[in-house]
Amino acid sequence: DAKTTQPTSMDCAEGRAANLPCNHSTISGNEYVYWYRQIHSQGPQYIIHGLKNNETNEMASLIITEDRKSSTLILPHATLRDTAVYYCIVRVYFGNEKLTFGTGTRLTIIP
Amino acid sequence: GAVVSQHPSWVICKSGTSVKIECRSLDFQATTMFWYRQFPKQSLMLMATSNEGSKATYEQGVEKDKFLINHASLTLSTLTVTSAHPEDSSFYICSARGFEQGQGYTFGSGTRLTVV
Numbered sequence: 001d002a003k004t005t006q007p008t009s010m011d012c013a014e015g016r017a018a019n020l021p022c023n024h025s026t027i028s029g030n031e032y033v034y035w036y037r038q039i040h041s042q043g044p045q046y047i048i049h050g051l052k053n054n055e056t057n058e059m060a061s062l063i064i065t066e067d068r069k070s071s072t073l074i075l076p077h078a079t080l081r082d083t084a085v086y087y088c089i090v091r092v093y094f095g096n097e098k099l100t101f102g103t104g105t106r107l108t109i110i111p
Numbered sequence: 112g113a114v115v116s117q118h119p120s121w122v123i124c125k126s127g128t129s130v131k132i133e134c135r136s137l138d139f140q141a142t143t144m145f146w147y148r149q150f151p152k153q154s155l156m157l158m159a160t161s162n163e164g165s166k167a168t169y170e171q172g173v174e175k176d177k178f179l180i181n182h183a184s185l186t187l188s189t190l191t192v193t194s195a196h197p198e199d200s201s202f203y204i205c206s207a208r209g210f211e212q213g214q215g216y217t218f219g220s221g222t223r224l225t226v227v
Contacts, residue, residue, distance in 0.1 A: 007120065034186060034215055043117070043156070043204045043218035087154075099216050101155040 004088045005035050009106040020074040022088030025069040030092050034062060035073045036106070037084040044087065047073065081107045113139050115207050115221025124195055124226055132190045132222045134205030139185050140185035141207035145216070146178075149202040195226040 005023040024033065035047040046063045047056055050071075055062040060073040072104040075082055087104040091097065114137040123132050134144055134191040137147075146156040157190050161167040161176075161182035169175045179191040188207075192199055 019165055022191070033185075035217075036215075041221065041223070043115075043206075043221045046215045046217070098157050098160055100157065101147075103154050 004090060004102050006086075006088055006102065006105045008103065009108070011108050011110055012075075012078045013110050014080060015077055018107060018109070019081065020075075020079040020086050020088075020107065021070065022073070023070045024088070025092045026088050027049045027062050028092075031090045032092070033062065033068075033071050034089045034091065034099075035060070035062065036089065036101075037082075038087070039081075039084040044101075047086075065111040078107075078109045080109050080111065083107060113207075115141075115205065115210065115217045115219040117123055117205055119222060120220060121223040122185050122225070124224070126196055126226055127194055129191055129193045130195055132192075132203055132205075132224075134188045134190070136186045136207045136209065136217070139150065139207075139209035141188070141206055141209050142185065144182055144188040145191050145206040146180060146188075147204045147206065149204060149221075154207040155204060156202060158190075192224065195224070197226045200224055200226045 014051050022086045032049050032051050034049040036046040037045045048060050064071045085104040087101050114134045116137055118133045133154045143158050146158045147165045148158050151152050151157045158173045159180050161171045163182050163185050167180040182188040202221050202223055204221040206216045208216050
């Protein structure tokens with residue numbers, strides 16, 4: 001699976017949009033971009049995934065650059081409950097291969 | 112949506128004893144389950160991959176005789192930490208993916224193991 005690079009930490013004011021970047025310059029054509037988050041002392045929670053088109057669901061939006069070498073997760077109106085570690089992972093869509101976690105971005109929402 | 116139940120959520124045991132952690136997929140059949148370990152302020156580290164009805168595949172550096180994994184059915188996998196020692200104290204998390212889970216992997220809520 002392709003490696004990803006994320007900033008170690010970020011702060012965001014409550015109510016503002018949180019934009020979390022991820023670089024995956026070695027991504028292959030059949031690899032998707034997945035985002036998970038882990039709130040303290042809980043298991044990771046799936047947020048969103050995409051291949052090359054921008055995606056949106058009830059939790060977030062995912063913007064993938066045209067060359068697919070980077071992406072941004074957007075939490076449109078951050079709340080205190082969004083404070084967590086966010087992981088960007090790239091891997092193929094099908095199959096039961098392992099999901100490898102990097103160090104992620106620790107996002108802190110400031111009141 | 113897909114739900115994975117992990118039990119217990121926390122456990123304290125004496126050094127030298129064994130501890131079993133259960134991971135159940137509640138509303139789907141999980142052909143493959145994964146076990147992770149997470150130390151404080153670190154990322155999740157994959158320990159092993161288990162497929163129903165076959166032996167688990169362990170990551171390099173993980174002792175298979177110490178961390179016994181059983182995946183006897185499509186909805187249940189267990190991790191047994193044998194002869195636990197204080198250095199085994201950690202947060203253990205399971206994950207599962209089923210036949211038709213298109214959105215990704217579902218994680219359990221984790222088990223906090225403290226060995227005293």
